[in-house]
Amino acid sequence: MEIEKYKIEEHNQAASAAHKRAFDYISGEVKNAQAIIDKLAAFQVAIPSWALGTGGTRFGRFPGGGEPRSLEEKIEDIGLLHKLNQSSGAISLHIPWDIPKNASHIKALAAQHGIRFDAMNSNTFQDQPDQQHSYKFGSLQHVKKEVRQQAIDHNIEVINYGRELGSDSLTVWLSDGSCFPGQLNFRQAFQHTLSGLQEIYAALPSDWKMFVEYKAFEPNFYSTTVGDWGQSLLYASKLGPKAYTLVDLGHHHPNVNIEQIVSLLLMEGKLGGFHFNDSKYGDDDLTVGAIKPYQLFLIFNELVEGMDARGMDHATGLGWMIDASHNVKDPLEDLLQSVEAIMISYAQALMVDRKKLQEAQESNDVAAAQEVLQQAFRTDVRALVAEARLRAGGALNPLGVYRAEKVREHLIKERGLKTVATGL
């Protein structure tokens, strides 16, 4: 399935009068419209290979049909997204779900779609059929050396796959932890995990980064060995300059102030990667911006402020990825909505009047500070985001084109109704 360029242009043409009205209005309202458009056009968000199929819950899974059956088809799906929004030019692979059997062919296919390989993800949270030792009681934290060694070897294998594809980072998410008090010696679990991570770190190519992802709970419900940003930062600091913390928005207890965490990690030069999603309860992996758009804006506000303070390039300074997938939406529609929500929050954060905000902060003018932030958050920037997409060759309304061109119907015709993408 391919969407022809002229089709996108036809849809853009049909939508152009309404877009022009909205764009003329917003570019008159916003001081730095051109600079915002340039930044939006440069910003790419990686799509995880496992978000292209319907994510199940442990109670069931309801596949929607036409899901990618291979890594090649996953790349094709992301190619479709990227063609529509020009902002999804990267894929993040999970091994062993996405073992590239022929790396140069996979690399060439991705390049054909304008897609690069973002962080590689290892998997020591599931047992594979041909695996010698079980991860039932953890991987890098395990009390038995042979289990730890198996997990270390797996991560090194993932680095090697990534090398062949031109990736430059490894994300390590461990489900290690315990379900009951007394099950683990916390210090020993930490030390085993640290020394495993050290061995993996030593195998990193010199220009690679390692992201240590934390998560508050699930699948373990009493303790998690990399359970919060403090623990992740502790590992990353002990590991060295190529190791960073990765923030996944769903990996916090309810109401945690994630924007403050982001600000401090950036201050320390230890924020490396980001997984976007949204949640009402825990790691719900809902569409970005679906539940708490103001929180997303506040996070972007800190990202922009903190990255500017360190002179970091917004587009390349951190690893940006969506980590969302669930049961009830077409995954490609869901991803288009997620990317759109990210772009809107980013544009709003770029609009914040930093000088006014600082003045308000210096004079303890709390009401004025709130006004500055909410002035940006309440501005409808959708036409700016659409204009950036248009200039980059994408669709004014990606979701509209996706539906009008009946992409899912075509995919079902090509691939069948009962396809199951690898992933959770």
Ligand code: PSV
């Ligand atoms: C764990 O919940 C996580 O957020 C990690 O990033 C994993 O790699 C991914 O989800 C797997 O679905």
Ligand code: MN
């Ligand atoms: Mn994640």
Ligand code: MN
């Ligand atoms: Mn998660």
